[in-house]
Amino acid sequence: MQKFYTRISQITGDVIVVEAENVGNTELAEVITRQGISLAQVIRLDGNKVSLQVFAGSRGISTGDRVRFLGHPMRISTGAHLLGRIFNGSGMPLDNGPALSENLVDISGPSMNPVKRLIPDKMIRTGIPMIDVFNSLVESQKIPIFSIAGEPYNELLARIAIQVEVDIIILGGMGMKHDDYLIFRDTLEEHGALSRSIVFMHTAADPVVECLLVPDLCLAVAENFALEGKRVLVLLTDMSNFCDALREMAITMQQIPSNRGYPGDLYSQLAARYEKAADFDGAGSITILSVTTMPGDDVTHPIPDNTGYITEGQFYLKNGAIEPFGSLSRLKQQVNGATRDDHRLIMDRMIQLYADYRETQEKQAMGFSMSAWDKKLLRYGKLFEEKMMSLLVNIPLEDALDLGWEILHECFSPEETGIRKSMIEKYWPHMYAGKTYAR
């Protein structure tokens, strides 16, 4: 049925109101303008007044333009033929490949039944000691990188993407700078990971509505792969732009804002996306790693605050390193008991000593005199930062644990570490020909 509606009665922000009949909520429409055809989505129905959110933005839309309803909600093609492809926030190809129309699924599908979830218990190794040793990443976890503008969060994300063992990587970029996008693409290509990746890219220059669709597109495709038994890693950067786009739309729609202008359903909106991370009973899994930039490094800002309540911990990236304090993987207990018997011990003890180091550092800054113990702590803290915290370090978990023992050995006597004797006997390195070896 090719029925066109031409009565556009209102244009505010990226929302237009057209008079039409028999339209379904959240249905998709095409707006045909002089500039071309843009997709739009129904966001409110009031009698015969249909509010449409225009993906390409409302600029250049005339009250005399035509609107055609497609009779279905937003859909995306899924399947193996997407691998290696790059799309924009409306699902249109950004590479030179063909547009896709096979195997379409509705985006933002229903919520998963909690009883069909599994308790996550498989560790994902990243080669980054601050993650593997201290806050292990777990399959089906949803975890953001909390960071501030200027930190190398995209580099970190790209590095994790190429190093982890998953079947498929789906990258969703929201409000990304074009050069960041190129960095991602090149890194994936360089390491041969592009062929198992799918990219949905919304750059800062694209219409804001498309930004809102990126997570849903990524997760709909991911869900489809996961149901086929694949282990999927979804990378979303930067979710703060997604939230800002939500705010922009809410205000355009004259919704009552709750906190700093953000809509009252920010939590539910974020949860609807993050909760797609799951370990399916009898199929694959979805792991979500995202970036949330904190305006003014303020963790109580509504975006990181709401995110923190939803996600299973966070990696706190500050001064170019993952901070041990403030970072947390809520699922680490599920996996770090089964790696090596000294894993939890090294994790706890090294962090406690590092906390002592920070205290000593404060004391030093205030001009208190340094005891012998204080000096040892200062040395330890420095080594810890250089050898463990630096993002340049790229070693497997076992080597990182050995390295932990070496650092302890270099700074303290066995008694000073407070580690129980049996473990000291098993792991304390001893000197051999001037070189330290882990036992």
Next chain:
Amino acid sequence: MVTARFDSAVMQNEVAYILHDEERLKSEIIRVRGNLAEMQVYEATVGLRIGEVVEFTGELLSAELGPGLLGQIFDGLQNPLPEIAQECGFFLQRGVYKKALSDTRTWDFTPVVKPGDRVRAGDRIGFVKENIFRHSCMVPFSLWGIFEIVSVEHAGPLTIRDVVAQIRDADNHIIPVYLAQDWPVKIPIRSYAEKLKPGEPLVTKMRLIDSLFPVARGGTYCIPGPFGAGKTVLQQLISRHSDVDIVVIAACGERAGEVVEILKTFPSIHDPRTGRPLSERTVIICNTSSMPVAARESSVYTAVTIAEYYRQMGLHVLLLADSTSRWAQAMREMSGRLEEIPGEEAFPAYLESRIASFYERAGMVRLYDGSTGSVTIGGTVSPAGGNFDEPVTQATLKVVGAFLGLSRSLSDARRYPAIDPLISWSKYPGIIDRKQKDRGHAVLRKGYDVAQMMKVVGEEGTALPDYVDYLKAEFFDFVYLQQNAFDIVDEATSRERQVYMFDVIFRILETEFSFPDKGTALHFFQQLRQLFKGWNSTSWQSREFEAAENEVRAFVSERSGAG
């Protein structure tokens, strides 16, 4: 939000179904204006069109109450999730509703009344055995007045659809009584003789709570805390160890992963009181964060209704709501869609009264037959930015009897449980002697003051007696208030053991030690701490327990004797 035009009478909060193609979508009327009814839909509204037919049911949103609730996992509208999973697979399909209780399962009924007996709403007709409990079959709570039993079913197997008795009212109407009954969730069940003052402590086996900030049976408490401070872990431990008959868990707007953990672990954890799996005494209502928001709002009511139902049988029930902030946010979302004038932080103006009336459904009651039952409500609060000044926390603090405030700095310092003893409070009497308890609080406050001072003047600038006070407070915190959740003994401490240990520690705190210098004092308390840690992980009154105790006593008397 859907608005429907109606032509016959409708009722506020009436349940209606929107007929969309093959689907029937459940919704509730939340505002009536002229001949327009505004409804919140308990489902996603994708694809709904103008002009679709709405079917009004004439009934309020109700919970089905009867045997078979225990061990179940329901969504916020009391749909059993495992059955939905069987039918629909991985996802929650829209418009699929299932009966909460099985129609076909039979229960062994035993009558306790005989024809001619006079009964009223809430009185027992008989009972069936549900797990280890005597599940009472009661005269429907919705009836008014005195009734006479006309007939009652003999002992034997019955389903919830079978009539167990017939009763006659003053006007000679015969009313059938079934094994199960419905009750509108937003209205409290009031079929009891009187509501009592909560006074009996509810032992959670968490030392910090029981000893310093006790919770009472039939009382209320709240646990506010920033994310990652351990609210959920704390609630889970309370649900495992609390001295109650039944636990109802309302996972409201939180992560599905948390529910999964309860689902998968509770069947294999045994209740120390009965030896039966914990799942047999637990009902889970879960409306996790990605499930429809309107159903989230009703989930806490469904949960408290089930709790009240078991209370009517003379059982002690604990309701854990995690998190009430998500519930408040659901109200905020609905209020926003209704375009109501917003209150603070856009929460609706009726936020406080809704929170108050929810917590007021807790209570210890004396039933008509003289027995008592209770509903204790514990709610977590997730304040935005971890700031306790926000509206939900403040509204909650006004109505609860105990406040267990979690602190980010304590959880960062890996002190567990991260309840801040300096801001928390409780109005209930506890298990520890009042004088000793007050002394404990005083020691902690003093220790905090000294610690603050030490930050400025350093350890060198602190006087020795002050320093010792600081060490005593730290000692108290480490060996008594903190509990190791990974140690099977230390994880839960019985009432007797708490009273005993508190007394020992009280004596140590009251002892005047004389130390030659700070180093010796520090060393002494470090060693004492080590001894206590060992003592804490020995089982109560075992030989190891006594050995550890003797060692502690000898160690302390050596130092205090010398001084």
